[in-house]
Amino acid sequence: MTPILKALAVTALFLPMLMQSCDPKGGEAVALGVLMRERVVLTATANAIITELPVAEGHAVAEGDVLVQLEDAVQRANLQLARARLSEAEADLQRVRRGARAQEIAIAEARVRGARALYEEAETTLARNRRLLESGAITQARLDQDLARSLSSLAELTSAEQALAEIREGAREEDIQIAMAHVEAAEAEVAAERTRLEDLTIRASRGGLLDSLPWNLGERVPLGSPVAVLLTGERPHARIYIPEPARVGLAIGDPVTVRLDGTEAAFEGRLHWISQEPAFTPYYALSQDQRSRLVFLAEVGLPPEAAELPVGVPITATLP
Incomplete structure (x- = not known):
């Protein structure tokens, strides 16, 4: 039937x-x-x-x-990758908050001293060649070159001094907030991947x-x-x-x-x-x-x- x-x-x-x-x-x-x-x-x-x-x-x-x-092998790998990104974001935030290390400040100070020495040398050469120009020992073209070199050395010195000031001042508040946002995003990603992994285990409700x-x-x-x-x-x-x-x-x-x-x-x-x-x-x-x-x-x-x-x-x- x-x-x-x-x-x-x-x-x-x-x-x-x-x-x-x-x-x-x-x-x-x-x-x-x-x-x-x-x-x-x-x-x-x-x-x-x-x-x-x-x-x-x-x-x-x-x-x-x-x-x-x-x-769940693939999902476990996704969770591990998300945790690595979180560790990277946390390390970057810690770096921003701590500011420059003593060694980085020392390097910036050395660059300032080097730039100042070059500028002082250029200024000395420029002053000497101006006197020589009056006696006809050098040409005007040579003096113009020395003047350009002096101005370039001054620019290098100013740049090195500003870089040193920035390192000493530390990170801006905006940079810290950006780093914190990256950490929060990474934490959310870890939580989402962990939930997806847990969902692959079907439990009695x-x-x-x-x-x-x-x-x-x-x-x-x-x-x-x-x-x-x-x-x-x-x-x-x-x-x-x-x-x-x-x-x-x-x-x-x-x-x-x-x-x-x-x-x-x-x-x-x-x-x-x-x-x-x-x-x-x-x-x-x-x-x-x-x-x-x-x-x-x-x-x-x-x-x-x-x-x-x-x-x-x-x-x-x-x-x-």
């Missing part, structure tokens, strides 16, 4: 039972359903290969337990039961694909299908008696959610007689003694 024929057969059996269960002549109305728990779906944070599956399906897990490990691991070890999972499914919550709840004739008389908080197949035990629960839309065919497309076949999805909260009940078990709920 094909899956479609099977579905039609199940529907053919299921709907008459619902219709019979909600018949006012039959007394109490009942709804069929199944036990379920809250589902938490954890998805892949990157397009990567699964390298570890530490917990097997069906085992209990606590919040923070590692469920799936994705390949809540305690519960590991219900499913859709992918196998060694498979490459696409970004956003479910990689682990948890069943959480202190106890299961009953998901039932309320027949349309019984829907009007029900309200949130009404008591509902839930019974499991294979046991005589009954659990007194409370109706805590009812869907606003009916299942299957939209109600406005049905006649009055056909509308009795509609069902409304609902959930029933169970008492603490139902905590150990297995999920997936069919149940029968007696409606008030």
Whole structure:
């Protein structure tokens, strides 16, 4: 039998039972359903290969337990590179704040002394050649050269003195702020790369039961694909299908008696959610007689003694 024929057969059996269960002549109305728990779906944070599956399906897990490990070699290298950039930015900031070393100041002072000596020599030569020009011992061209050399030496001396003053004064406030901004940017980059690395380790966001691991070890999972499914919550709840004739008389908080197949035990629960839309065919497309076949999805909260009940078990709920 094909899956479609099977579905039609199940529907053919299921709907008459619902219709019979909600018949006012039959007394109490009942709804069929199944036990379920809250589902938490954890998805892949990157397009990567699964390298570890530490917990097997069906085992209990606590919040923070590692469920799936994705390949992280490239991301570890990215984090190491970001940390190196941070170290470089911190060293540059420290250098700017400390200013020049004593050796750098000594070198600048030596350059000033050298430039001053050259300037004084040029000035002495220029004064001597001016006297020689008057006696005709040298030409005007030679004196012009000495004058140019003197002016050049003065410029070199002025430049060396300004460089020494700048070194002694230290870094400007703007330079320090720029270096600090580089450090902050590098810190943010490290934090982002660290988060990306941590995201490659899929951990349980809540305690519960590991219900499913859709992918196998060694498979490459696409970004956003479910990689682990948890069943959480202190106890299961009953998901039932309320027949349309019984829907009007029900309200949130009404008591509902839930019974499991294979046991005589009954659990007194409370109706805590009812869907606003009916299942299957939209109600406005049905006649009055056909509308009795509609069902409304609902959930029933169970008492603490139902905590150990297995999920997936069919149940029968007696409606008030």
